[in-house]
Amino acid sequence: MSTENFKPNLYVLARIIKALIDNGAMKRTNLAQVSGLSYDKLQKYLNWMIEKGLVSIDGDGHVSLTREGAKTYDELVQWIIKYVGNLRLDKRWRPRPT
Amino acid sequence: MRSDVAEKVLRLRDALETVESINNQLDELRKIFIVVLTVAVATLGIASILWYMWGTTYPQLHGMWVFVGLVLFFFPLLYTARRLGKAAKVKGLYQDWDDKLREGELGVLAILESLDWDYVEYRVNRAKTLYPILLIIDEALWIAVLLIFVAPAYAILNNLLFRTIDTPVLVGSVVLAVAIALAITWDKVVNKFKTLWSLDSLLWEIRWLYHEYRKLQT
Numbered sequence: 001m002s003t004e005n006f007k008p009n010l011y012v013l014a015r016i017i018k019a020l021i022d023n024g025a026m027k028r029t030n031l032a033q034v035s036g037l038s039y040d041k042l043q044k045y046l047n048w049m050i051e052k053g054l055v056s057i058d059g060d061g062h063v064s065l066t067r068e069g070a071k072t073y074d075e076l077v078q079w080i081i082k083y084v085g086n087l088r089l090d091k092r093w094r095p096r097p098t
Numbered sequence: 099m100r101s102d103v104a105e106k107v108l109r110l111r112d113a114l115e116t117v118e119s120i121n122n123q124l125d126e127l128r129k130i131f132i133v134v135l136t137v138a139v140a141t142l143g144i145a146s147i148l149w150y151m152w153g154t155t156y157p158q159l160h161g162m163w164v165f166v167g168l169v170l171f172f173f174p175l176l177y178t179a180r181r182l183g184k185a186a187k188v189k190g191l192y193q194d195w196d197d198k199l200r201e202g203e204l205g206v207l208a209i210l211e212s213l214d215w216d217y218v219e220y221r222v223n224r225a226k227t228l229y230p231i232l233l234i235i236d237e238a239l240w241i242a243v244l245l246i247f248v249a250p251a252y253a254i255l256n257n258l259l260f261r262t263i264d265t266p267v268l269v270g271s272v273v274l275a276v277a278i279a280l281a282i283t284w285d286k287v288v289n290k291f292k293t294l295w296s297l298d299s300l301l302w303e304i305r306w307l308y309h310e311y312r313k314l315q316t
Contacts, residue, residue, distance in 0.1 A: 010315060011207040018204060076314075077203045083310050084206055085103045087110065087303050090296035095108030 006048050010076065012037065016045055017065060017073040020055065025064035028057075104199050107206060111192045113300050114218065116293065118188045120225040123232055126185040134174045141169050175242055178235065215308045222304060226297040233290050240279040241272075248275045 012035075019034040020026070026034070032042040046063065049055045054069035145166045153159050198205035252271035256262055280287065 007315070009211050011204065011211040014204050014207050076207065079310075079314055080103055080203050080206045083307060084106055084210075087106045087307060088299065089106060089109040089113060089303060090292075090299060092292060092296055093109040093113040093116070093300075095105045096112065 006044065008045060008048055012041075012045060013049070014073060014076050016042070016049070017054070017069055020063065020065040021070065021073065025058075025062040027061055028063060031063050103203075103206060107195065107199060107209060111195050113296070114192060114222075115188045117218075117222050117225045117297070117300070118191055119186045120229055120232065121221050122185040122188065123182050124224070124228050126181050127231070127235075130178050130181050134177060137173055137177075138170055141166055171242070175239060179239055182232075182235070210311055215304075215311075219301070219304055219308070222297060222301045226294065226301060229290070229294050229297065233287070233294075236290075237279055237283065237287070240283055241275050244275040244278050244282075245271065248278065 015035045016031065016037070019031055023030075023034060028042060028046070029039065032039045035042065037045070046055060046057070049069070050057065052068075053066055054072055055063050056066055057063050145162055148162060149159060195209055198208045201208065249268070249271040252274055253267055256267045256270075
C-alpha cells in the first residue's frame with residue numbers, strides 16, 4: 001500500500017517509537033494497546049514507518065525499532081529542546097500552572 | 099523533560115490566553131455598540147413620545163429629561179465596563195496543556211499537533227492590530243467617570259473665581275479629566291503598550307516556530 005499522501009501526526013509517531021523504546025520488539029496488537037491506537041491506525045503508521053526505514057517487522061510479526069527509528073525519536077526530542085526551548089517569549093507571559 | 103521547555107510552553111499558553119482575552123473583548127464591542135445604541139434610541143423615543151403627549155399638560159415631566167440624561171450617560175459606561183470585564187476572562191482554553199506536559203517531550207508534540215496554527219496566527223495578528231481600540235475605550239470610560247466629578251467642581255471653581263461658566267471652562271474640565279485619567283491609569287497604559295509590543299514579538303515567534311514545525315513534519 002502506498003503511503004505517498006500519508007502525513008503522520010508527529011505526536012502519534014513519537015508515541016509508537018517511545019512504546020518500542022520502552023518495551024522492545026512486540027506484536028502489532030500489543031503495540032496498538034501500549035501506544036493507545038486502533039489497530040487500523042497503527043497499521044497505517046507502520047506502513048509509513050517501514051517505508052521510511054524506522055521500524056521493521058520480522059517473520060513472527062514482531063515490530064522492532066531500527067537504528068534510524070531510535071535516531072528519529074532523538075531528533076524529535078532535540079528539535080523540541082532547540083526550538084521550543086529557545087522561544088523568545090516576553091517575561092510578561094507567566095508560566096503559571098492551572 | 100527539561101524545565102526550560104516546560105516553562106516556555108506554559109509561557110506560550112499564558113500569551114495565547116491573553117490573545118484570546120483581547121479577541122473576546124473585541125468580539126464583544128459590536129454587541130455592546132448595538133445594545134447601547136438600542137437602549138439610547140429606545141430611551142429617547144419613549145421620552146419624546148411622553149413629552150409630546152403630556153409635556154404641556156404636566157410641566158413636571160421636565161424632570162424626565164434628567165433621568166434620560168442619566169440613563170444615556172451611565173448605561174453605556176456600566177454596560178461596557180461589565181461586558182468587557184466578563185469577556186476578558188478566558189476559561190478552559192488550553193487547560194489540558196498541564197496534563198499533556200506530564201507526558202514530557204511527547205506532551206509538547208501533542209500540544210504542537212493540537213494547535214491550529216493558522217487560527218492562532220490570525221488571532222494574534224487581530225489582537226495586535228485592534229488592541230489600541232480597547233486601550234482607547236478603557237481611557238474613554240475613565241475620562242467619562244472622572245468628568246462626573248471634575249466638570250461640576252471645575253465649573254463651580256471658575257464661577258467662584260471668575261464668575262463665568264462658558265465653553266472654555268467646559269473644554270478645560272475635559273482636559274483636566276483627561277489629564278487625571280492618564281495620571282491614574284498611567285501604569286496601566288504603559289503596561290498595555292508593553293503588551294502590544296509583546297504581541298508583536300509573539301507573532302514573529304509563532305511564525306518562526308510554525309515554519310520550523312512544518313519543516314520537521316516534512
